[in-house]
Amino acid sequence: MDLGLEGQVAIVTGASRGLGAAAVRALVAEGVRVVAAARSVDDLEALAAEAPSQIRAAPCDMTDLDVVAGLVDVALDAFGGLDVVVNNAGIAPAGPFEDQPPEEWERVLRVNVTAPATLCRAAGRVMLAQGRGRILNIASTSGLRGKPQLVSYSASKGALLRLTEALAAEWAGRGVGVVAIAPGAFATRAQAAVLDDPEVLRRRLRKIPAGRMGDDDDFGPLVCYLASPLASFVTGATFVIDGGEVHKL
Numbered sequence: 001m002d003l004g005l006e007g008q009v010a011i012v013t014g015a016s017r018g019l020g021a022a023a024v025r026a027l028v029a030e031g032v033r034v035v036a037a038a039r040s041v042d043d044l045e046a047l048a049a050e051a052p053s054q055i056r057a058a059p060c061d062m063t064d065l066d067v068v069a070g071l072v073d074v075a076l077d078a079f080g081g082l083d084v085v086v087n088n089a090g091i092a093p094a095g096p097f098e099d100q101p102p103e104e105w106e107r108v109l110r111v112n113v114t115a116p117a118t119l120c121r122a123a124g125r126v127m128l129a130q131g132r133g134r135i136l137n138i139a140s141t142s143g144l145r146g147k148p149q150l151v152s153y154s155a156s157k158g159a160l161l162r163l164t165e166a167l168a169a170e171w172a173g174r175g176v177g178v179v180a181i182a183p184g185a186f187a188t189r190a191q192a193a194v195l196d197d198p199e200v201l202r203r204r205l206r207k208i209p210a211g212r213m214g215d216d217d218d219f220g221p222l223v224c225y226l227a228s229p230l231a232s233f234v235t236g237a238t239f240v241i242d243g244g245e246v247h248k249l
Helices: 018-029 041-048 064-078 102-130 150-176 189-197 196-206 214-225
Strands: 010-011 033-038 055-059 086-087 133-138 176-183 239-241
Touching: 010 018, 010 064, 010 102, 010 176, 018 041, 018 086, 018 214, 033 041, 033 064, 033 189, 041 055, 064 102, 064 133, 086 102, 102 133, 102 176, 133 150, 133 189, 133 214, 150 176, 176 214, 189 196, 214 239
Parallel strands: 010 033, 010 086, 033 055, 086 133, 133 176, 176 239
Antiparallel strands: none
């Protein structure tokens, strides 16, 4: 199926590894040119080397909101346009809420909510002016059902879902779609503590009706569809991709 993405331009944050890198690779395979943003310069450059003509590495600290907003200018300068944003970057410090320092709480909200909102605003100005665009906010099943030891992360991802719904309602009549993806457990570097311990992995998989964690081939195609013109009537929705875990009885 031709998704109609050939020649489009995207920004993907948190692009150096995990789901962000999976999104970049999937979009590139569809002919999209991508500004790949993340803190890890070495990983970014390795990713860009996979498709030098299509990927522009953009080192970015998501706490620096000026740099975040400036990713739009990077896309315009490098590729002459902007059609898609994938807000994927996020942090998830774990631990008892009563022990969390206030500054850590503030950092989680800045990276997981304020930075995506900042990029939505900057990208939205371009997209609204041209009358089209797609924004994908990568949330989490933790934003649907809060999880112990992940209070700030759960709160931030819940806020990202409400941001998605509000922007979708505000911009739908002007040609800009905004959707959210809520991944569950994926076999990424962030899950190393689970993947490296057979007993912990066994207990974790028992919670997932599908009996496995997700992988790049599950995530990338969903990103491409939701970024494509084929999804032009899809906005404001949250797409859960978790092997049935969050909705199991």
